[in-house]
Amino acid sequence: MKPSMRSPWSLSLVLLAVTTLATGCAASRREAYIQDKAAQHVYRKPLAEVWPQVRMLLKEKDLPLREAPGGYEISTDWHMVGAPSTLGTNYVRYLVRGKQPTPAMSTVEIFKQNRTESGPGPVDTQTGQRQNLGTDTTNMVRDMEMEWELLQRIDPDAAKALRAEAESTIK
Template identity: 35%
Template sequence: MKGSQVKFVIALLALSVFGVTFGSGCAAMRASAARQAHINKMTKQHVYSMPCEQVWPTARQLLFTNGFSVKDTGEGTTMTLETEWAYQGQSSSRYLVQGIEPTESQCKVNFTKNTRSQNNHTSTNRDLDIEWQLLQKVDQESAQKILQEAEVKANAASAS
């Protein structure tokens, strides 16, 4: 083989190794994204098959566990809880948590997180991560089913 042919073969081998590595990395990323998207979707629409008074203590405990203290709470058909600002380095955040009972035996819980940066820029987002934590603690059977479905979605995404 001539020098240019050797370089060409080496370049092809390097490209194929890169392609396999990059392709499998992309498959893993697609799987992870599909898994998380399914968990987020199901968490966002989850309705507990129990009254809010059974879910509420765990929701409050999650906030305390994450370093937040409760500012006030409302009771009635809509339970509302707001935390004090918690400072983390250069930013601070707080939660507004709402428990809504579509029926007497059902509960929907939304965690809305406000984050304020050092320059007073404020953003507000629904925190599906903490809602997922709540779902795993309160409704383990549904959480397990969601995880199983998420794995099916992840496997399909990595295969494509």
């Protein structure tokens, strides 16, 4: 078919695909923007008021907590994510730290660490024993998604304003 005789449907499909791709990219950029801002959020509440919500969020995710006495720090034990597999089993644990820059303000940082225990490896021809492929553990990284979830719980007005800012800023 000659380029000048293309169907109007082809052009429509191409435009639809480009629009869908652009919309998806904008939505991803908005979510990244929101999570980045949530990670920088300073609560206008003392840490003593914020901390029970932190505990509740972790408990709702069925994470076993270990809290440091006299401080605002919680770590969780390793928690299996998904079902065990012969390809590997995934685990996650968290470290949460609360800081109070002033008596009336606080911040919360949530760090996440992943671990994968590989499934059974090949059989050693000399011993007949199956080799273990080992464990791969990643470094701790900020869990901005969970920090955004916490912000929505503790300060819904700030979360709503942040979402509106992201939607007006990123098109």
